[in-house]
Amino acid sequence: MSAVLQETGVPPATARRTGEVILDLKKISLSFGGVKALTDISFDVREHEIRAIIGPNGAGKSSMLNVINGVYHPQQGEIVYRGVPRRGMNTYDAARSGIARTFQNIALFKGMTVLDNIMTGRNLKMKSNFLLQALYWGPAQREEMAHRREVEKVIDFLEIQHIRKTPVGRLPYGLQKRVELGRALAAQPEILLLDEPMAGMNVEEKQDMCRFILDVNDQFGTTIVLIEHDMGVVMDISDRVVVLDYGRKIADGTPDEVRSSQDVINAYLGVAH
Ligand SMILES: Nc1ncnc2c1ncn2[C@@H]1O[C@H](COP(=O)(O)OP(=O)(O)O)[C@@H](O)[C@H]1O
Ligand SMILES: [Mg+2]
Known part of the structure; x- marks a missing residue:
């Protein structure tokens, strides 16, 4: 078995x-x-x-x-x-x-890169919205960098560095599933x-x-x-x-x-x- x-x-x-x-x-x-x-x-x-x-x-x-x-x-x-x-x-x-999840049918943005898809997993953690970014460019920029570092950790962990700039729709199914896992992990779920x-x-x-x-x-x-x-x-x-x-x-x-x-x-x- x-x-x-x-x-x-x-x-x-x-x-x-x-x-x-x-x-x-x-x-x-x-x-x-x-x-x-x-x-x-x-x-x-x-x-x-x-x-x-x-x-x-x-x-x-x-x-x-x-x-x-x-x-x-x-x-x-x-x-x-x-x-x-x-x-x-x-x-x-x-x-x-x-609580984070993946879906039975892959729910990723097919035209977006692996990196950007995984980045969407950080959305809830982001404090600065568009207006804040305009008013306080420095802090917003630092926050963005911190999120990018978290996302890079996930990318390293899942061994998908080589496809980070590839649009998800071009990847084989098995790798798309891995990217979906990556997006869930980017939220650092319990x-x-x-x-x-x-x-x-x-x-x-x-x-x-x-x-x-x-x-x-x-x-x-x-x-x-x-x-x-x-x-x-x-x-x-x-x-x-x-x-x-x-x-x-x-x-x-x-x-x-x-x-x-x-x-x-x-x-x-x-x-x-
Ligand atoms: N949104 C929905 N509207 C109507 N029926 C649904 C909906 N979601 C699930 N069901 C029904 O609930 C039952 C259980 O479905 P589901 O939870 O998808 O089963 P599984 O994941 O074990 O295959 C099925 O009969 C399914 O048709
Ligand atoms: Mg099911």
Whole structure:
């Protein structure tokens, strides 16, 4: 099952240290008209953890991330982030409070360079607006330089120096996904939400992406919530896994616990309810 990473010698997830609960999702229900995307879902995420969400197509995984970062507002339930209960967090609040994400379908500015795309990840951190820049050119300039340095760090970290001036639309898919990760990292998030970061990648690109995710987690202590279809990857890099099926939680535990759950096996084999 773990073919992708066994070759790279990544230490097992259990060797990593995880901390207190940072994000607690309580009885979340979300529907769109008659469609129940999420029904009464509860799970938590611990600091420094790599927490995977898996499940068949349409299970509600992306909806769950959209609830966490305020794109969707659940009809029921509560999100407790760092001990503070929130019902109606919007995307701006979520980003300000340290939650960044990537999307299932790449959401980058295709005509802009890698550098400029990653720079957009700094927007929320920028104090000076256009007027301030005109009035106080010096400080604004210094701030701009500080942001550029952060962005260059991300570019070095992701090993994309050679393409920093290339328009994103000209890059192969695997590298576009890496740039999208870069934009999220530029915001220096506490929690990083990744929606299928390895979908459509070949084995080598997946290995690279796994290494970057593990390095982000290790070096920056970033908590990661990951949706991923490749079971080998999920089982290798996750500390804990929550399994959704038809908008309901059917399992939650370590990779080994989840792997041996009969409900999970049935869901993946398509056994009727
Ligand atoms: N904006 C939306 N409007 C209507 N239905 C939606 C919307 N977003 C998701 N859904 C529905 O919610 C369910 C879960 O979708 P999604 O969260 O994308 O699943 P997954 O990411 O697990 O494949 C699906 O039935 C989907 O059609
Ligand atoms: Mg999805």
